[in-house]
Structure formats: structure tokens, C-alpha cells
Amino acid sequence: MGSNMSVITKVGDKGKKRAGPPQYADWKAIERLRRFLVIFYNSTLVVSASTSLNAHKCYEEIVNIATNLLALSESTDHELKDKAEEMFKKFDKYWDGLKNINKMLIVATVFDPTKKIVLASLCFDELYGKDSLEGKAIYDSVISVLRSSFKEYGAKYGKEASGKSDEAKTSNSGSTPCSRELSMIGTDLHDDGLGYKRIGRRYKEMLNEIGVKDNLDELDIYLKEGVENPDMMAGVEYDVISFWKQNCTKFPILSRIAKDVLAMQVSSVASESAFSTGGRIISPSRSCLTHFMIEVLMCTEQWLKQDISCESRVLTNAEIIEDIEEQEKIKREFAI
Structure with missing residues (x-):
């Protein structure tokens, strides 16, 4: 067998040629390379998909790459550690620092009903540590972006939904003459200085002091509800678009936001390939x-x-x- 083995010529580290099969150091270098390639290969399969929705998967893959590079940077293999640290610095620089990443990438993750804000919180814990100040700051900034988007879309598209709620309140408040009389009693009676007190008046004073909480809006309801089960059908990926299509009456404003956010293209291609x-x-x-x-x-x-x-x-x-x-x-x- 040894006589039939072909001679392999390879250029060494110092430029000298040598003959023979790959040595232990060569296989070790290939193993290091494989540990890097598997990280980017799996993420590339996700974000480069062209016939399925992938905007809500982008931030998860970013965190996958970052956490795996950070893990490799703590390896006992010095060469592997140095390469991982160098690669993470370039990766972090590409995103202008993971702390300064475009928050809309995280918001897109929230509009996946199987993940919502839960996955984003887990990502913050993995990157910055559990209950860290950095993680809490990014969490608050994401919630702020969600609130601002909801307010903006609500001002543009929320007239119909608010109109229906106002009609319901009006019909409930003026349903019977008895209710109107009771409301008048509660507001018009006073003590006349005779020491007569009504607990209702004291209750209203207390509300003025502590404030009255508004009813939960769509965003609060969506975030407080449990996440959907992603494994409802074995072998079939959860259809995010169908969820928002079916729940557009329950979340009329959020469904508008989801329609725009989930349409983001997360993979970059040449303009000629995209449009020409x-x-x-x-x-x-x-x-x-x-x-x-x-x-x-x-x-x-x-x-x-x-x-x-x-x-x-x-x-x-x-x-x-x-x-x-x-x-x-x-x-x-x-x-x-």
C-alpha cells in the first residue's frame, strides 16, 4: 500500500517543499478551520434563504455567531483563541458594535409569535450576562422602539380601532337611565359641612394622587401572552405570516407593523443581481x-x-x- 501511495508535495510554513501525506499539524489546522466554518455555514443557510421569510431570524443568527466566537476565544488552544479574538473584533466592528446594532433587527424577532421578547432577552443574557446593566439598557431601548413604532402606526391606522372602542364605551355608559342617575349621585352629593363622608369621594381623591392605569393596549397584550408552539406540525416550519393574517383583527396595529418589519431583506446581494x-x-x-x-x-x-x-x-x-x-x-x- 505504501509503495502505491502517491507522493504529495506541499509548501511548508517556511516556503520549503516536502513530500508525504498531511501530518498531525495539518489535521489540527483543518480542525480549527472547521470549527469556524460550521458557525458561518449554518447562519448563511438561514439568512440567505430566498423562498422563505427570514427577517425575524437575523438577530438570532448574529448572536449565534457572536457567542460561538466568544466561546472559541476562551479556548486553551492559543492559535484558535487568537484567531477567534481577531475574528470577533472584525465581526463586532462590522455591526458598529453589537450594543449599537440597528434595533429593528431585534424588533423583527419580537414579531415572531414563537419568540416574542423572550428570545431577545435570552440573547442579551448570553452576550452581556444575566441581569447585566448592558442587557437591561438594550432591552429598554428595544421596548422604546416598539412603543414609538406602535404610537406612530396607531396615529396613522388606529382610528378605526379606537372608534369602535369609543362607541362601546359610549353605549355602556349611557345604557340605562338608572346608570345615569347613579353617576349623578356619585358626583353631586357632598357633606355640607355636617361631617357626612362618602368613600367614593375619597376613592376619587386617591386615584388623582396615584393616577389611573389605562387598559392594556395591543402591544402589552401581545407581549404578555405566552409564545406560540413552534412544533405544532413535525417537519413543518411555523408560518409567521399566517399568524398575523389570522390575528389582524385582534392586533390591527401590530399586524401593520409586522407587515413592514418582516418584509425587510436581511441578506445583501449585488444591486445588479437584485434588480437587473x-x-x-x-x-x-x-x-x-x-x-x-x-x-x-x-x-x-x-x-x-x-x-x-x-x-x-x-x-x-x-x-x-x-x-x-x-x-x-x-x-x-x-x-x-
Whole structure:
């Protein structure tokens, strides 16, 4: 066997050539490299997915890379430790410091109902230590961004929801004459200096002192509810989009925010690859196709490639054409 083994020529560390199979030091170097590659390989598979939602997974992968590099930087292998420390410095610099990372990446994680703020809190504990000041500061900043976004979207889209709640309050407050009379009794009676006291008046004074808490808004309800079970169906990934579609009436404002936040593209590609797709779609032999037919072909291609299974009912060609014509009619009427 040894006589049949081919001679392998390799350039050594000092530039000298040597013959023979890889030695122990070579396998050790490959093992070090593998420990780095597995970190980035697994994260690349997640954030580079093109046919599934991945905006809510980005921050988790960032923390995965950071925590694993930090763990390698504490290795007893000095070469591995030095490389890990150097790599973590570059990784931290790329994100302008993990403490200064764009908070919208963390907010996107919160809009995954299987994780909410719980996963973000765990990530802060892993990076900065449990109950650390840095972790608490980032947690508060994320909550602040959520509050600000909810307030902004509420001012823009929350008129209908607030209108319904106001109507419910009005109908409850003026439901019966008896209730109006009781309210008048509670506000108009006084002691007249005769030593007569009502506990209701004292209660109102106490509320003025300590303040009255408002009812929980959508954000509070969503964060206080338990996380969804991600393993409802074995082998099937939890569908985040379907959750917000089904709960858009329960969380009308949050569903608007989720629609925008989850649409973020977390993987970076060249602008030419992202936008200059005309030559690959419209070949010279198809240059006479209408814009309507091109849209149909592009959508059909994406539907065929998607990971999510379609409904069991199959539409006929006549139904598809009828639906498309109806959409075109609506666009022309409203000049969309």
C-alpha cells in the first residue's frame, strides 16, 4: 500500500517543499478551520434563504455567531483563541458594535409569535450576562422602539380601532337611565359641612394622587401572552405570516407593523443581481409579451418555487384568467 501511495508535495510554513501525506499539524489546522466554518455555514443557510421569510431570524443568527466566537476565544488552544479574538473584533466592528446594532433587527424577532421578547432577552443574557446593566439598557431601548413604532402606526391606522372602542364605551355608559342617575349621585352629593363622608369621594381623591392605569393596549397584550408552539406540525416550519393574517383583527396595529418589519431583506446581494432581471425574464424571443403576461409568468414561477404548500383546490385556467381580468379592471377603475 505504501509503495502505491502517491507522493504529495506541499509548501511548508517556511516556503520549503516536502513530500508525504498531511501530518498531525495539518489535521489540527483543518480542525480549527472547521470549527469556524460550521458557525458561518449554518447562519448563511438561514439568512440567505430566498423562498422563505427570514427577517425575524437575523438577530438570532448574529448572536449565534457572536457567542460561538466568544466561546472559541476562551479556548486553551492559543492559535484558535487568537484567531477567534481577531475574528470577533472584525465581526463586532462590522455591526458598529453589537450594543449599537440597528434595533429593528431585534424588533423583527419580537414579531415572531414563537419568540416574542423572550428570545431577545435570552440573547442579551448570553452576550452581556444575566441581569447585566448592558442587557437591561438594550432591552429598554428595544421596548422604546416598539412603543414609538406602535404610537406612530396607531396615529396613522388606529382610528378605526379606537372608534369602535369609543362607541362601546359610549353605549355602556349611557345604557340605562338608572346608570345615569347613579353617576349623578356619585358626583353631586357632598357633606355640607355636617361631617357626612362618602368613600367614593375619597376613592376619587386617591386615584388623582396615584393616577389611573389605562387598559392594556395591543402591544402589552401581545407581549404578555405566552409564545406560540413552534412544533405544532413535525417537519413543518411555523408560518409567521399566517399568524398575523389570522390575528389582524385582534392586533390591527401590530399586524401593520409586522407587515413592514418582516418584509425587510436581511441578506445583501449585488444591486445588479437584485434588480437587473429583465434579460433573464424577457428573452429576445419573448420581447413582444405584454406586461400583464410577464407578471403572470413571474408570479407563477415564484409560486412553483415557494416552500409553503398551496391549497388543495386547484383553479382552472378559466378561473385564473377571470381573476386576473378582474384585477386589471379594478386597477383601471382606481388608476392604480
